[in-house]
Amino acid sequence: MKKDTKISVKQLERYPIYLNFLLSLRNSNIEKVSSKQLAEALNCSEEQVRKDLQVVAPNSSKPGCLRDVNALIAYLKEYLGFNKVNQAILVGVGHLGSAFLSFKGFSDYGLDIIAGFDIEPSLTGTTINDKPIYSIFSLDNKVKELGVKLAIVATPKEVTQEVVNKLINSGVKAIWNFVPIHLEHPDDIIVENMDFARSLSVFFHRINNK
Amino acid sequence: MKKDTKISVKQLERYPIYLNFLLSLRNSNIEKVSSKQLAEALNCSEEQVRKDLQVVAPNSSKPGCLRDVNALIAYLKEYLGFNKVNQAILVGVGHLGSAFLSFKGFSDYGLDIIAGFDIEPSLTGTTINDKPIYSIFSLDNKVKELGVKLAIVATPKEVTQEVVNKLINSGVKAIWNFVPIHLEHPDDIIVENMDFARSLSVFFHRINNK
Known part of the structure; x- marks a missing residue:
């Protein structure tokens, strides 16, 4: 997990929601996701999605490009400390x-x-x-x-x-x-x-x- | 429960924390509480406390006065819908x-x-x-x-x-x-x-x- 005390609780609490949504995509064998889809699933703006994911997976996507579902899952789990015991x-x-x-x-x-x-x-x-x-x-x-x-x-x-x-x-x-x-x-x-x-x-x- | 859609989730989530603190005071037979004590317990400002409680219990206190613990508990339970079944x-x-x-x-x-x-x-x-x-x-x-x-x-x-x-x-x-x-x-x-x-x-x- 990155050292970053500036992130708000509200922002932090969104990450497991991203993770759940991404896991549901993976269960449906969907491999790519857009910021727009993520924004709709989380009921927030695309800008918010890009800002949130920039913290967790820096430089992982250019605007308008699709993101890799598995890679995002891995980044999020790592960031949230779910990969540790x-x-x-x-x-x-x-x-x-x-x-x-x-x-x-x-x-x-x-x-x-x-x-x-x-x-x-x-x-x-x-x-x-x-x-x-x-x-x-x-x-x-x-x-x-x-x-x-x-x-x-x-x-x-x-x-x-x-x-x-x-x-x-x-x-x-x-x-x-x-x-x-x-x-x-x-x-x-x-x-x-x-x-x-x-x-x-x-x-x-x-x-x-x- | 009052109709009030403008209250934020964050503010709403503070009310059960006030309630828990007030219940702990009542358990210790403490009947009066100041905004300052509430602010310390919730780790927020006194102004925040006054603003929060104004919504739940309007006109229940003048600045600097102590509040009645039992009355506040009743107001909070009513506001949160905990008195209904x-x-x-x-x-x-x-x-x-x-x-x-x-x-x-x-x-x-x-x-x-x-x-x-x-x-x-x-x-x-x-x-x-x-x-x-x-x-x-x-x-x-x-x-x-x-x-x-x-x-x-x-x-x-x-x-x-x-x-x-x-x-x-x-x-x-x-x-x-x-x-x-x-x-x-x-x-x-x-x-x-x-x-x-x-x-x-x-x-x-x-x-x-x-």
Whole structure:
């Protein structure tokens, strides 16, 4: 992934949308794509498409020329860090946490969940999708032993802040949080919220303003 | 919910973040909050906070005055449509779909999943969290019978477009999509993507640019 802090979140979030569209073209055995097609698929201007793709795949296309679908997919995956393997642990093996451990699709996005943690004693020592579940009480030791810096949090709301504090104390540097609550954390720790409440807000607003 | 199409998605997405922070204050028995505290929690300016809250709770505060936490929570929930009951069906009772049917927290956000649909015959006639699972082959009839206009999609990628087409043909008007693929749909159908790939992109980008 390129070092480029100037790119906006909005722009960054468009890249996986390009990627999904390109993957759908590849599935239909389409090998070339125009900026116009990309602009229509993303509901933005052609100028926007050219500007966006210039960041990811510089000099990959002249105006008016078709772009190679496979090459663009490769550039985008590289840029988004999906070609790397990012190891993470998961805390909270409830319904959602179990679904994450079972899901085999994360590897396409460079994420490898290597273990789960839960407070429930009957889960300790079991596996889901060949991934071991450890007791939450061994979190500190295991995080150090595994040398893992990323964690996914899918616990009940009431304990999430406590879990996040424990993770940070154990050496975790970045947290992908699925719990819709306000979290306190030091500035040097990255917390990215995958907040369904935010998505639902937009969904309901669009429905009600139709 | 107020009719207000001029609000940006970015602004709209801030409201559930305010709400989460205010709920955390209420949990700590804090009854009053300043714009300054809200600005710090959301990492934005006080002017931004005042502008945002003016939309949701007009005339609720004079500059420099403290705001009532409970009143703001009520205003935000009302504005976001979380006080209403929005009935939806869910298609794809796999790991993620089962987790959604089991999750009891959606009611806090105005979402009520009333039934699941799947192609797997052994699931037909069963229930999860008291919610019935029907065969995908009865989708058209059931959607009409239930009169439901919202659907959540959590199927395998390969069949998502087909399922979305079926839903639209059955009368569904709005789809909350959890599958990271590019979907084709008519302009008058609302498709809101809860795309983990988008969130992961931002997460990895922040990690790599730290």
